[in-house]
Amino acid sequence: MSVGALEAFALVVRRELCLSFRRPDQLLQPLVFFLIVTTLFPLGLSLQLSLLRDMAPGVLWVAALLSSLLSLDSLFKSDADDGTLEQLALCGQGLTVIVVAKTFAHWLVTGAALVLASPVVGTALGIPGSAFPTMMLSLGLGTLTLSWLGAIGAGLTVGLKRGNVLLSLIVLPLAMPLLIFGAGATDRAISGTPAAGALYFLAALCVFTCTLAPFAATVALRITLE
């Protein structure tokens, strides 16, 4: 009996999560990086809460961007290296379903984990509790968009031996709007002014990449498979 696309999606997500949890060191690396970088700032800066609060959105977002980038390199690479990517490409489901599932699973273990950890970091950086919902929503939208941008970059660089530098060069410039609007939304939430404008922009970017990036990443991956 043949397998539907949704069933295949669920199976690949389960496979990815299973693989991630078997490698706790790799799973925790982005999260630990995020926590360390963001908590070093309050220690390094003077004890002026107002200064810390002014810098908090930028620190939070730069750390989130860099820690998401850390794990992007391995999105398709390990599967390409051991030959399982070819098996996935020939499974009869179409490569797009596989790419969507793998990227979503990647976001669950990196982006979603950062979102959940962000209140701890927010407290350390002196962000008021009232700004947490906006901060978490903006980080959620931003990291999901970043996972999709990263999927295109990872697809393009999967055939290269040390592709992670090139991957950063491809992804970071594309991620600039996320940094600007994400940090902007958090900043406005801290100062108590409406952040809806920046959040809408982040949501629009997220929808844009969610709809188009799967196809771009699939094409990139197919080219490198050849």
Added chain:
Amino acid sequence: MNMAVDGLGVEKVHVWRGDRHVLQGVSLTLRPRELLHVSGPNGSGKTTLLRVVCGLLRPEQGRVSWLGQSISSVRAEYQAALAYASHEPALKGDLTALENLRFAVGLKRRVSAGELRASLERTGVAACADLPARVLSAGQRRRVAMARVLAMSASLWLLDEPFTNLDAAGTNLVSGLLQSHVEQGGAALVVAHHDLKIAVAMRRLELGP
């Protein structure tokens, strides 16, 4: 017309790798109950041909057809009908042999754990079902990869050097599996650099250097 309407057809396929003309107008047909042995020296394009046949590599010229239609137009049906084993065993070291099979075969068809264990049993690695693939020997991994091919219950087997790392018993086992697959109406394209000892009608395609 050199086209198999009831099987696989490859017509005048050309592939270049940079300046190298790797496949120079290769044609072949493969029908049910047939086994085609592709051989040739290293670098003659055996694996490239297999990747073209799978649809992983698009040839610059020529056509690959399945049941008379180009494989790009019947991609899903074609992929459902084929089982490919590359020269890598394609197993995740962190997953057990059984999980590897479940995640690979489960994308092709609904399959029970019992069926997967049965195919591991047929390739003689049932005892390794719950061990992580990284602790298995190269020969055991090859057998697990063969179990994956079996579990896919595909009609077309595309195997790249399936005898690598296997001991004498393993070689006989894979030969026996190929024989029963062909006798039951399946087709197989096997890339191997040495002679095959399989008691079925076999054609041979020798690729030049």
